[in-house]
Amino acid sequence: MTGAVTYRLQINGADHAVESSWLGESLLYVLRERLGLVGSKNACEEGECGSCSVLVDGRLVCSCLELAAAAEGTEIITVEGLSPDGTLSDVQEALVAEGGVQCGFCTPGFVVAVHDLLDGNASPSPLETKEALAGNLCRCTGYGRIEAAVERVVELRRG
Amino acid sequence: MAADPRPQVLAGGTDFMVEVNYDHRRPTAVMSLRRVDELRGWRRHGDRLTVGAGLRYVDMLESEFEVSAPALAQAARTVGSPQIRNTGTIGGNVATASPAGDTLPVLYALDAEVTVSSTRGDRVVPIQELIVGPKRTTLAPDELIVSISIPVSKGPQEFLKIGVRNAMVIAVASVALVVDGDNRHIGCALGSVGPTIIRCSEAEAMAEAEIDWDRLHLPDPRVYETFGAMCAAASSPIDDHRSTSRYRRHGVYVLATRALMRAFEPGA
Amino acid sequence: MADGVRVVDRPRTGIGVSTRRPDGGPKVRGEFAYSSDLHADRMLWGRTLRSPHAHARILSIDIGPALTIPGVSAVLTADDVPGRPTYGLTVPDQPVLARDIVRYEGEPVAIVAADHPDTARRAIASIVVEYEVLEAITDPQRALQSPAIHPDGNLIRTVPIRRGDVDAVGSVVVEGTYEMGIQDQAFLGPESGMAVPDGAGGVDLYVATQGLHQDHAQVAPCLGLAPEQVRLHLAGTGGAFGAREDLSMHVHACMLALHVNRPVKMSYLRDESFVGHVRRHPAHMWFRHHATPEGRLVKVEAQILLDGGAYASTSAYTAANSARFACGPYRVPNAVIDATCVRTNNAPSGAMRGFGVVQVCYAHESQMDKLAAAVGLDPVEIRLRNVLARGDELVTGQTVDVPAPVRECLEAAASVPMPPPASDVDDYGLPGGAGRTADRARIRRGVGYAVGFKNLAYAEGYDDDTRARCRLDGGVATITCAAAELGQGFVTVAEQITRTVLGVDQVVLAPASTATIGSAGSSASSRQTYMSGAAIAMACRQVAEGARRAVAHRHAVAVEALEIDEGRIVSRDLSIDIPIGRASEEPLEAEVNHHHRETFPMDPVTGQGDTDVSWVFAANRAVVDVDLDLGLVRVVQMATGQDVGKALNPLSVVGQIEGAVSQGLGLAVMEEVVTTDGIVRNPSFTDYLIPTTADMPPVEITLIEEPEDGAPFGAKGVGETACLSSTPAVVAAIRAATGLELSRVPVRPEDIALADVRREG
Incomplete structure (x- = not known):
């Protein structure tokens, strides 16, 4: 292994040291293989599927396209940070209840993306939801139950 | 894949990381521009816009920007996914120089001028002179795209x-x-x-x-x-x-x- | 009702209720352990060197450079395969590692284990293989006239069907040739797993798969180990859709782990996945339909050619399915059908959702629309005049003796209210979507219909039996069954069945493994609820019987004096009323081995025979908007009528249908593995396009419930059928909008925009 680097990452509010990491490692790889945070998934590793979605400084990004070493100094939130005490978030709860989960490989990415969508737009139109989630591929559900879950959260948050 | 001894300049990194993940590129040194804030913004002076090379696609969707550069905003909206638009930058789109780079036709149509910087100073290059082939530019190894200048919209x-x-x-x-x-x-x-x-x-x-x-x-x-x-x-x-x-x-x-x-x- | 046992709908958790997935919580929290998430101390990373050529002779392999790279622990080639050098799901014709010849691009040649995935790929890149490139036979139409690619020859199977008067003619005849490109399953979870040596010469493989035992039967011989020395355990599986029927990294990871005596994990990248699993057979099809002037079918003629790729996989059975279902769910008195599958230097084809039927459904439904036009009927009416019903005979001579609500499915789909017109839609919802290309004056709407059907479980005399064990202890029911959960929701249904039969609240599903129970068969062919669901129900019923006997013994009454009623053991006089969960002090256990009814081979000349266990039917209506000038398509709405027998979990059924429709839609308008001389040109999600949220319209679903006798609670398997008819429905809708022939899928923009046929502007 060449080009080893050492740096620190702030993930879900905790400080993590990353030591002797190959320079080319993506944030996704470091999360999964060095820090044991395997919730972010590795379906394409080219930014096309959204399974590895995380928030970096509040922005929804594909962690496979983030150079891990360059993420030092940012605040990273992964799917594991959205239900820290084990209680499901409203988005997670809705995805289960509405049947938005099948194989579930895309699910953590959708959880992060739907949180990001609804935090920025409390009541998206159906087409706004589609545009916001177009970067998250799902091969099992055909998206219908995922979109139903988004609607459920919108209703619940409306109160 | 031969290791490249020069530092790779990383803007959004969305193209770069795909190459790294698939072993088409092996970085040995990287200079990240992610937190160089002076490259991030855009400003209007008179009838021209200066767009920082680090401006992300998502930033171009803001209404103020869209009023001044509607075609660029629309092009930015067609780029990839929200995740990519949150990461990728206009400077990266120019430097990658793909014929499929979505903002590039707009920049060409606007006769954009690209400001390029190195330790030898700055130079301003028309975009069609900067890009010379598919994924090929006249950027010198030590040169960096700083900003892109375009006229403010004066029509459809x-x-x-x-x-x-x-x-x-x-x-x-x-x-x-x-x-x-x-x-x-x-x-x-x-x-x-x-x-x-x-x-x-x-x-x-x-x-x-x-x-x-x-x-x-x-x-x-x-x-x-x-x-x-x-x-x-x-x-x-x-x-x-x-x-x-x-x-x-x-x-x-x-x-x-x-x-x-x-x-x-x-x-x- | 099945087996005379009363079915009780328990409102909270039982049959017919949309209970939640037991794995839903872990999956939304990111805690569910998929095969690519596995990790062990001292674990190494495995990686595969693959052929860059579609057909070449291997002159030499120099692994020396790889061995010198620090961090590399093993580099293995064909010489290192400890047991049988080949494997295969039906015929062991595929090398574990290529020795002298590579027969497709991506064929494994060498494997390495290293301390880091980057080390492993540098090691792979350093191996020097000298190839002599051979001509690649990639056109299936040339395969039978070409030199044999493989010792087994280039013909994998020809399946003839001759039914009734083969010389019959109709007064109306329509003919067409149809072509289907290569569809990839494109599951999201990569091929992956971890092999852990047991220190005694054996190995445990944790892997994503559709069938643990069928994998085991191939892995152990290749490793040269006794069956009990190799144990396969189901790791979290990120979708499958047929692509995990065959082995991928299984033997390789085990070889490396045994060689270095350390755990080895392998996980394919997406480009590797595109050549690392079998995909749907591409097809060339010719059909001629004969009918009366009233549009009643007289005869169907069909010649079907499937490209099996370099190795056999399940191709022989795929071809049989293409033949048996070539006519669709219609009454066809006379038929002349030949389905042939050949070997080529393309990557192997194999199972994918709809197994051999997706191809012919596109063709026969295209033909039915041609016939409708020829006799002046609308597309719904032509189908209704010919639909199969219970009691009719198929072209194999087998009588359909299960519910066959084809008419009901089609009428349900046809009666769904139409979506709003394109004029009411925002730009983003028009054809072209985000690209904002549409000119509203140049958009035409079209509506298309299709029906389809397919067999349930395996056919042609194959006994795909299944085992399940139920243990009731302290009110907790533990179910052991090796059925693979791929995402389809088998685990949910397994719990529901158990709760319904035993009346218990607590159900534990033991991990699926070859070490704990015999085979459940594969999660394939819409069979797991039907087969393993039935086995679980039977095991639970045997436990309930044990509870009945235990109560009778304890209360000193005759067993006959007690009944099993809604999860309770109850005496006729109601003096005894005990929940099954508390009926016995001792644990109660039962294991069953469930077989479906006997099936028979197809006659080799006429194709006649009672080949199938059961059938499932579906109908789709598609509504599309088409940009006439650019050929871009927006599917606006899908309506599905689906035969389900009985919906054990309606939400789960809806999810299966929506997912199947999305894959059918993708095949209709965007999904194709593009190859040139056997080399895949688009092995990425950048270029192999699957539908996004923006491509999927609402799916309006009607479930047709006509329970099947003998099926668990009357349920049929619903994983596949909506995928059959959605592709032709979308294409029919595009035809309706454009007036074009569209004899190839996927329909590409240029097929519409550059068609030579004139149409109304």
């Missing part, structure tokens, strides 16, 4: 992009059309239909002569299709796994025709 602007999917897709063909009502000028450029972005000078000149500039109307409705055909003739597409040259040329014809129709209503 359009960007249309064909993809085989309704979202998150690489352009099979794209057309940017920008109108400068003050100077009675049209800029039109094509994406994904040649080794670089293609500027449609003959079509532009033809249309400029036909337009009723006082009313921003097009008296002769046949000109729409003539314009489309001239743009198609200017294209130089290839067959690949994404489409055929024949369809791409046809697509340019349809898109350019529609772009001109959107920009100029028919009638005297």
